[in-house]
Amino acid sequence: MRSAALRRMTTVALAATLGLGLAACGGGGGAQESVSWRLAETHPGDYPTTQADKWFAEELSKRSDGRITVEVYPDAQLGEERDVLEQMQLGSVELNRTNANLVGEFVPSWKAYGIPYAFEGEEHFWNFLQGEGGQAKLDELSEMGAVGLAYYDSGARSLYTNGKPIEKPDDLAGRNIRVQPGSITAEVVEEFGGSATTMDFGEVYSGIETGVIDGAENNLPSYVSTRHYEVADNLTLNEHQRVPEVLMISQSAMDQLSEQDQQLVREVAKESTEVQRELWQEEVAESRKTLEDAGVTITELDDKKPFEDAVAGLKERYAGQYGEFMDAVEAAKKQQ
Ligand code: GTR
Numbered sequence: 001m002r003s004a005a006l007r008r009m010t011t012v013a014l015a016a017t018l019g020l021g022l023a024a025c026g027g028g029g030g031a032q033e034s035v036s037w038r039l040a041e042t043h044p045g046d047y048p049t050t051q052a053d054k055w056f057a058e059e060l061s062k063r064s065d066g067r068i069t070v071e072v073y074p075d076a077q078l079g080e081e082r083d084v085l086e087q088m089q090l091g092s093v094e095l096n097r098t099n100a101n102l103v104g105e106f107v108p109s110w111k112a113y114g115i116p117y118a119f120e121g122e123e124h125f126w127n128f129l130q131g132e133g134g135q136a137k138l139d140e141l142s143e144m145g146a147v148g149l150a151y152y153d154s155g156a157r158s159l160y161t162n163g164k165p166i167e168k169p170d171d172l173a174g175r176n177i178r179v180q181p182g183s184i185t186a187e188v189v190e191e192f193g194g195s196a197t198t199m200d201f202g203e204v205y206s207g208i209e210t211g212v213i214d215g216a217e218n219n220l221p222s223y224v225s226t227r228h229y230e231v232a233d234n235l236t237l238n239e240h241q242r243v244p245e246v247l248m249i250s251q252s253a254m255d256q257l258s259e260q261d262q263q264l265v266r267e268v269a270k271e272s273t274e275v276q277r278e279l280w281q282e283e284v285a286e287s288r289k290t291l292e293d294a295g296v297t298i299t300e301l302d303d304k305k306p307f308e309d310a311v312a313g314l315k316e317r318y319a320g321q322y323g324e325f326m327d328a329v330e331a332a333k334k335q336q
Helices: 004-028 048-061 083-091 106-115 121-129 132-144 185-193 201-209 220-225 259-293 304-312 312-321 322-334
Strands: 033-039 069-075 093-101 144-154 158-163 176-179 195-198 217-218 235-239 244-248 297-299
Touching: 033 048, 048 069, 048 144, 048 259, 083 093, 083 106, 083 132, 083 244, 093 297, 106 132, 106 312, 106 322, 121 132, 121 217, 132 144, 132 244, 132 312, 132 322, 144 259, 158 201, 176 201, 185 195, 185 235, 185 304, 185 312, 201 217, 217 220, 220 259, 244 259, 259 297, 304 312, 312 322
Parallel strands: 033 069, 033 093, 176 195, 176 217, 235 297
Antiparallel strands: 093 244, 144 244, 158 217, 158 235
16 A cells, blocks of 8 residues: 555656756756755664655656665664754754644744644644645754755554553543653643653654553554553553654755755655545554554543643643744634
8 A cells, every 4th residue: 555655656756856857957056066964763674754765765766867865764763753853963964854832942933832632623623734734834944954855654542551541631640641741742741640751763663662651642653663562551542632743854964965866855845745645544554553462551532621721731831932923823724
């Protein structure tokens, strides 16, 4: 299924390549003749973000006639996400696919992406990301010396634990939930009534297994690909956040290219969003099936209101702090 989607996207892209290739030959930039970059990815090779990274790398090489080479390093080979963000600032990693929640530590206004229940659903979320609001956030990445290239889907984040299933916020009392570094999710978990521990993604499985934490929160594909469901087999679809994935490049890497090649990088990255979103849909469905087959208890909530109410105060506080973000979020609702 996955490869069919990729094939389709590659054919579409091929048509664009022919036109662009010609343009590239005609123009000429005063920048470096060729560059070779590294792209850091925390997920395994077959995860939708990684496949989109690879598509981006291949297309970029093709359309630049080999002037731009990108090697994708999956499985956190270049380090955990937070470390990679630091490495980018130091100039040792050029490209990075990361989750928006992690960026908050480097560009504080990105903490806004962690505001719980900010988006009504997938359509609203993508209206925002692909509109002026989403672009304005990408532009803010210049504060950390990076250029935001594209968003990828990451669905909604939900709670999972071992022991007793979570049916209402109160059930989190006395439970310790892992959250991503740099995010406001710790506060979300605490408002629900639990306690929160910040931990790198790669530590979560053993953290749950050894009882340091009782669970975590994530989307279905991550819950499955990390096999966290083996050690925390209760999933509650409370969907407290929709936090995008972002593909970024360091400004210093971008500066090595001619104007024309910079444009090419931007274009190919934007197209890779479509590749990733299609793969994402398939992955969510497959993950759901894997969880059902594994006998995981999936708690669907007819009404998420108790969870929404528990974080209403927090949401209001952050909405005050990030007013511009919330205005753009509101505006994206009207376009639905
Ligand atoms: C995933 C995301 C990863 C990572 C992870 C986490 O949804 O794709 O990049 O941030 O969550 O919880 O650490």
